[in-house]
Amino acid sequence: MKIKKLDLSEENVEFLVKISDLSGETVTLCEQCGTCSGSCPMVSEMDITPSQMVRMVQLGESEVMDTKAMWLCASCFTCTVRCPRGLDLSKIAEALRQITLRKAVDYIDIRDLSKDEMKRLPQIALISAMRKFTG
Amino acid sequence: MKVPYYPGCTLKTKAANFETSALAVAERLGIELVELPRWNCCGTVYSLADDDLIHHVAAVRNLIRVQEMNAQGLVDDEYRLVTLCSMCFNTLKQANVRMSENPEDLEKINDLMYLEDDYEGRVEVKHLLELVDELGFDKVEEQVKNPLEGLRIAPYYGCMLLRPTEVGIDDPEDPQIQTRMLEALGAEKIENPYRKVCCGSYQTVQDKKVVSNLAYDILTHARNAGADAISLSCPLCAFNLDSRQREIKEDHPSFREIPVFYFTQLMAMAFGLSEDYCGFDLNYIDPEPLLSAKGIIGGSNGE
Numbered sequence: 538m539k540i541k542k543l544d545l546s547e548e549n550v551e552f553l554v555k556i557s558d559l560s561g562e563t564v565t566l567c568e569q570c571g572t573c574s575g576s577c578p579m580v581s582e583m584d585i586t587p588s589q590m591v592r593m594v595q596l597g598e599s600e601v602m603d604t605k606a607m608w609l610c611a612s613c614f615t616c617t618v619r620c621p622r623g624l625d626l627s628k629i630a631e632a633l634r635q636i637t638l639r640k641a642v643d644y645i646d647i648r649d650l651s652k653d654e655m656k657r658l659p660q661i662a663l664i665s666a667m668r669k670f671t672g
Numbered sequence: 673m674k675v676p677y678y679p680g681c682t683l684k685t686k687a688a689n690f691e692t693s694a695l696a697v698a699e700r701l702g703i704e705l706v707e708l709p710r711w712n713c714c715g716t717v718y719s720l721a722d723d724d725l726i727h728h729v730a731a732v733r734n735l736i737r738v739q740e741m742n743a744q745g746l747v748d749d750e751y752r753l754v755t756l757c758s759m760c761f762n763t764l765k766q767a768n769v770r771m772s773e774n775p776e777d778l779e780k781i782n783d784l785m786y787l788e789d790d791y792e793g794r795v796e797v798k799h800l801l802e803l804v805d806e807l808g809f810d811k812v813e814e815q816v817k818n819p820l821e822g823l824r825i826a827p828y829y830g831c832m833l834l835r836p837t838e839v840g841i842d843d844p845e846d847p848q849i850q851t852r853m854l855e856a857l858g859a860e861k862i863e864n865p866y867r868k869v870c871c872g873s874y875q876t877v878q879d880k881k882v883v884s885n886l887a888y889d890i891l892t893h894a895r896n897a898g899a900d901a902i903s904l905s906c907p908l909c910a911f912n913l914d915s916r917q918r919e920i921k922e923d924h925p926s927f928r929e930i931p932v933f934y935f936t937q938l939m940a941m942a943f944g945l946s947e948d949y950c951g952f953d954l955n956y957i958d959p960e961p962l963l964s965a966k967g968i969i970g971g972s973n974g975e
Contacts, residue, residue, distance in 0.1 A: 560722060579872075612831075615869075635724075654877075658876070659908065659911050661681060662874055663877060668874075
């Protein structure tokens with residue numbers, strides 16, 4: 538079997554390094570075993586699985602920014618405690634969210650909530666959502 | 673025993689029943705939870721980006737308050753900080769762990785808050801369940817005057833009490849601490865694997881459907897395993913599993929509603945305390961019909 542070395546473009550390497558720095562995680566450690574995707578309570582709602590998200594980051598594919606998996610991550614740390622390579626995917630998802638939020642682009646607008654929802658939602662929900670979805 | 677206590681935002685409003693029940697049962701156990709003076713929001717979620725130190729300032733400032741309480745004699749050489757809310761617990765503890773493992777980060781935060789005393793890193797963040805565990809569940813059992821016999825409770829942990837492992841209070845894959853509590857209270861515990869599955873957390877704000885779907889799975893599994901009710905320790909889990917039953921019912925008309933308790937409400941009932949401490953009016957699904965049916969309130973042994 539011939540093994541072909543992957544050559545990433547400069548641009549792709551830059552994206553990989555950026556996410557690695559922001560997350561503090563050695564993203565290249567992932568072996569694509571899929572434990573995270575099998576454990577994720579949100580996976581059925583996602584367009585790509587957590588392991589696909591990590592794979593795209595490994596390859597420096599900034600197209601991952603167009604997916605919504607990172608926004609559906611609830612930072613529940615289930616993948617974190619199960620990853621056999623010791624990767625913290627919740628930090629990788631946070632890094633991806635931060636790329637958008639730090640451009641002052643919010644993912645939610647709290648003003649879209651109905652009056653009924655505003656009345657029902659406890660502070661703990663509103664504050665955590667604003668911390669995760671707004672810059 | 674006087675112990676510093678951090679309430680957090682929701683414990684003063686929508687989860688006030690968690691606080692009133694907790695303070696009352698703690699007192700019975702000889703624990704006086706002394707509210708942190710001038711506490712501020714913990715941040716609710718721990719910032720996961722590596723360079724985002726500014727969001728740990730809020731958590732660390734609360735830890736400094738514990739030092740002040742000791743200096744002012746409000747507590748006596750007591751550096752354990754007790755929380756009730758699982759999210760506050762997780763956020764404060766993760767920030768504390770980061771400060772103890774990264775002296776450079778701590779130095780930066782201390783420099784930023786130059787008007788405050790430096791944080792010395794002595795505080796230990798504890799969840800009330802842990803504190804009671806340290807005290808011994810036999811002490812809980814001693815206080816039980818109205819055992820929750822026949823009440824089948826599924827403990828629910830969610831995420832923030834268990835994960836990540838460095839801050840979790842129990843085995844993240846096989847937590848038992850609430851089971852020991854329920855046994856002490858005389859309730860019948862119903863184990864089910866969904867007890868550690870995330871309720872969807874803050875996703876409830878951006879897409880309530882995602883959360884009501886998860887809540888439906890969690891509650892249906894508990895019900896199918898034989899549970900009459902759920903026990904938990906997080907106001908956000910409580911909202912998602914209790915209040916979102918309104919959305920579940922819209923999607924699944926045959927869904928049988930199931931009451932959701934804070935574990936301290938169950939303790940208060942078992943300790944024979946007045947229902948006033950339980951604040952059941954703040955529970956979305958009224959647990960009183962179930963408690964009456966089981967003879968826990970009303971009748972001869974309730975008040």
